[in-house]
Amino acid sequence: xxxxxxxxxxxxxxxxxxxxxxxxxxxxxxxxxxxxxxxxxxxxxxxxxxxxxxxxxxxxxxxxxxxxxxxxxxxxxxxxxxxxxxxxxxxxxxxxxxxxxxxxxxxxxxxxxxxxxxxxxxxxxxxxxxxxxxxxxxxxxxxxxxxxxxxxxxxxxxxxxxxxxxxxxxxxxxxxxxxxxxxxxxxxxxxxxxxxxxxxxxxxxxxxxxxxxxxxxxxxxxxxxxxxxxxxxxxxxxxxxxxxxxxxxxxxxxxxxxxxxxxxxxxxxxxxxxxxxxxxxxxxxxxxxxxxxxxxxxxxxxxxxxxxxxxxxxxxxxxxxxxxxxxxxxxxxxxxxxxxxxxxxxxxxxxxxxxxxxxxxxxxxxxxxxxxxxxxxxxxxxxxxxxxxxxxxxxxxxxxxxxxxxxxxxxxxxxxxxxxxxxxxxxxxxxxxxxxxxxxxxxxxxxxxxxxxxxxxxxxxxxxxxxxxxxxxxxxxxxxxxxxxxxxxxxxxxxxxxxxxxxxxxxxxxxxxxxxxxxxxxxxxxxxxx
Amino acid sequence: xxxxxxxxxxxxxxxxxxxxxxxxxxxxxxxxxxxxxxxxxxxxxxxxxxxxxxxxxxxxxxxxxxxxxxxxxxxxxxxxxxxxxxxxxxxxxxxxxxxxxxxxxxxxxxxxxxxxxxxxxxxxxxxxxxxxxxxxxxxxxxxxxxxxxxxxxxxxxxxxxxxxxxxxxx
Numbered sequence: 001x002x003x004x005x006x007x008x009x010x011x012x013x014x015x016x017x018x019x020x021x022x023x024x025x026x027x028x029x030x031x032x033x034x035x036x037x038x039x040x041x042x043x044x045x046x047x048x049x050x051x052x053x054x055x056x057x058x059x060x061x062x063x064x065x066x067x068x069x070x071x072x073x074x075x076x077x078x079x080x081x082x083x084x085x086x087x088x089x090x091x092x093x094x095x096x097x098x099x100x101x102x103x104x105x106x107x108x109x110x111x112x113x114x115x116x117x118x119x120x121x122x123x124x125x126x127x128x129x130x131x132x133x134x135x136x137x138x139x140x141x142x143x144x145x146x147x148x149x150x151x152x153x154x155x156x157x158x159x160x161x162x163x164x165x166x167x168x169x170x171x172x173x174x175x176x177x178x179x180x181x182x183x184x185x186x187x188x189x190x191x192x193x194x195x196x197x198x199x200x201x202x203x204x205x206x207x208x209x210x211x212x213x214x215x216x217x218x219x220x221x222x223x224x225x226x227x228x229x230x231x232x233x234x235x236x237x238x239x240x241x242x243x244x245x246x247x248x249x250x251x252x253x254x255x256x257x258x259x260x261x262x263x264x265x266x267x268x269x270x271x272x273x274x275x276x277x278x279x280x281x282x283x284x285x286x287x288x289x290x291x292x293x294x295x296x297x298x299x300x301x302x303x304x305x306x307x308x309x310x311x312x313x314x315x316x317x318x319x320x321x322x323x324x325x326x327x328x329x330x331x332x333x334x335x336x337x338x339x340x341x342x343x344x345x346x347x348x349x350x351x352x353x354x355x356x357x358x359x360x361x362x363x364x365x366x367x368x369x370x371x372x373x374x375x376x377x378x379x380x381x382x383x384x385x386x387x388x389x390x391x392x393x394x395x396x397x398x399x400x401x402x403x404x405x406x407x408x409x410x411x412x413x414x415x416x417x418x419x420x421x422x423x424x425x426x427x428x429x430x431x432x433x434x435x436x437x438x439x440x441x442x443x444x445x446x447x448x449x450x451x452x453x454x455x456x457x458x459x460x461x462x463x464x465x466x467x468x469x470x471x472x473x474x475x476x477x478x479x480x481x482x483x484x485x486x487x488x489x490x491x492x493x494x495x496x497x498x499x500x501x502x503x504x505x506x507x508x509x510x511x512x513x514x515x516x517x518x519x520x521x522x523x524x525x526x527x528x529x530x
Numbered sequence: 531x532x533x534x535x536x537x538x539x540x541x542x543x544x545x546x547x548x549x550x551x552x553x554x555x556x557x558x559x560x561x562x563x564x565x566x567x568x569x570x571x572x573x574x575x576x577x578x579x580x581x582x583x584x585x586x587x588x589x590x591x592x593x594x595x596x597x598x599x600x601x602x603x604x605x606x607x608x609x610x611x612x613x614x615x616x617x618x619x620x621x622x623x624x625x626x627x628x629x630x631x632x633x634x635x636x637x638x639x640x641x642x643x644x645x646x647x648x649x650x651x652x653x654x655x656x657x658x659x660x661x662x663x664x665x666x667x668x669x670x671x672x673x674x675x676x677x678x679x680x681x682x683x684x685x686x687x688x689x690x691x692x693x694x695x696x697x698x699x700x
Binding site for chain 2: 082102103104301337338339340341343344345358360361362363364392393419422423424425427428430431432436439440443444463465466467468469470471472476
């Protein structure tokens with residue numbers, strides 16, 4: 001077939017190269033194939049003609065979303081899954097669980113009071129598709145506390161390594177910058193930008209916004225106590241007189257870098273209110289698995305995908321028995337195998353598609369959870385839920401958003417980061433043995449909570465590059481990679497289409513996996529009914 | 531992040547004998563302050579886990595990490611390997627096999643060309659992320675030479691920082 005004009009993809013790639021991914025995405029929108037990415041309503045499919053068969057590779061959330069919807073639309077569906085469980089990375093490690101990592105070490109979990117979500121762990125409100133499936137599948141949700149003003153920001157090189165409360169840092173930064181802005185206005189520094197009327201409005205607003213006094217100063221006062229908190233809280237009866245806290249000085253606060261750690265709290269993807277399934281994120285994976293269990297063949301390792309004019313054949317090995325190999329032939333194949341694995345399989349697709357599959361590195365990520373004898377973060381420090389951030393390699397400590405103020409043990413997510421943040425600690429955590437990861441979490445964490453060693457019971461972890469079925473955590477796209485490969489990766493190639501978080505603009509999130517699956521099945525169904 | 535390194539350097543504890551061997555004069559090897567339970571920890575309160583943890587073991591773990599999250603601060607090839615490559619290629623360089631595999635570095639004939647591993651480190655390969663942004667030319671050279679001469683490997687030729695710099699330009 002000769003091309004005399006560029007294909008849409010070539011055109012878009014040119015735009016991508018010349019003007020960046022954003023411009024390309026805008027162009028895609030105007031060309032009609034990225035019109036909306038929102039989930040607005042359940043998917044509507046035309047349905048299967050004459051028992052059309054679809055083989056789905058991977059029983060993660062993308063694969064099982066496709067299985068669930070395609071079966072409802074009358075397709076014959078079979079799912080092949082490498083593991084002996086469904087849900088993929090939507091997974092919770094509970095007490096009694098264990099698994100063998102790459103490298104042969106055993107990760108165990110002896111928790112009695114909580115769990116670790118190694119992968120996704122919180123849901124932002126605009127992930128509409130996830131919530132809709134939770135409703136449909138009966139997954140009970142509860143609030144996830146993302147921001148807790150009582151939690152800490154910690155820089156081991158500032159304030160003698162003493163953690164500061166999030167609320168203090170935020171109130172003080174707002175107060176000091178408000179005072180500074182008010183001064184600038186009063187000294188006429190903004191006369192060119194603002195009319196006199198604007199300036200009056202701004203000054204008036206800054207007073208409340210920054211909690212400034214009548215002279216626009218950010219200083220200790222009862223009014224500030226009402227915003228920033230009290231050294232002596234207002235009490236009852238003949239209890240001592242209330243006493244407000246005092247602001248931290250502006251200079252040291254600026255240099256502490258602590259206020260930059262507020263960044264994540266201001267991110268749209270982490271804005272309150274967030275939610276989590278009761279009992280762990282794995283409940284979503286479990287619910288999808290229960291809804292489609294009769295379609296899934298577990299312990300099946302795919303090693304080859306062949307296709308012809310109107311059929312696709314998947315070759316796989318039974319991981320349980322004598323390693324016998326089998327074939328599954330279908331009209332369509334939806335492949336959700338992580339690219340880190342797929343790039344190593346024999347897959348009969350175009351060279352461009354092969355290149356796209358091989359182009360995306362898999363992000364490094366780690367988590368460690370620790371169980372303690374008592375919930376000292378609540379009892380001693382009044383931190384119930386939320387996240388503390390630190391410059392140390394553990395990066396953050398997330399307190400459980402369940403079981404508040406109960407007696408007995410509690411589980412903290414004691415270390416977590418992904419390479420999206422670009423810190424090399426993710427690589428280093430993945431080099432440690434399971435025991436060493438716990439040691440690292442204990443050692444660094446005890447700089448923030450000195451109770452750690454005394455109260456420690458047991459720990460568990462996940463180093464995603466040691467997970468045998470993903471070889472990494474998620475597709476680590478860059479703008480350049482997207483411009484070069486994203487559309488190719490998502491195009492239907494003969495009888496094969498890919499899906500998963502790696503085929504979305506929301507990598508690593510459940511919403512990305514679901515939207516990708518819905519988009520893939522809509523396109524297949526359109527072909528089916530063309 | 532440069533200023534952070536300076537602070538780390540200023541505050542670094544004296545290096546232990548173990549890593550004094552590899553420490554360079556200009557860049558400190560990682561040396562986090564550690565806070566392990568001392569001998570006189572109340573044994574009734576100490577868990578089995580704690581009592582099994584020696585100070586050296588804790589030091590080994592915390593010093594696995596770089597001082598700068600944006601750029602590895604280790605300079606020695608082995609230390610660099612142990613804080614990055616080892617995650618997938620394992621301590622013995624033999625790689626691992628799951629649904630896919632991490633290729634072994636031990637006896638890997640692709641490394642006959644001394645430039646192969648440098649190119650892979652600079653650009654990444656398949657699921658493997660690139661390390662060119664986290665290691666400078668000297669570090670890439672050190673870790674490449676380490677891999678080519680460890681795990682039973684004895685590939686001829688030495689990679690210099692200049693070799694790495696030239697490959698970065700390609």
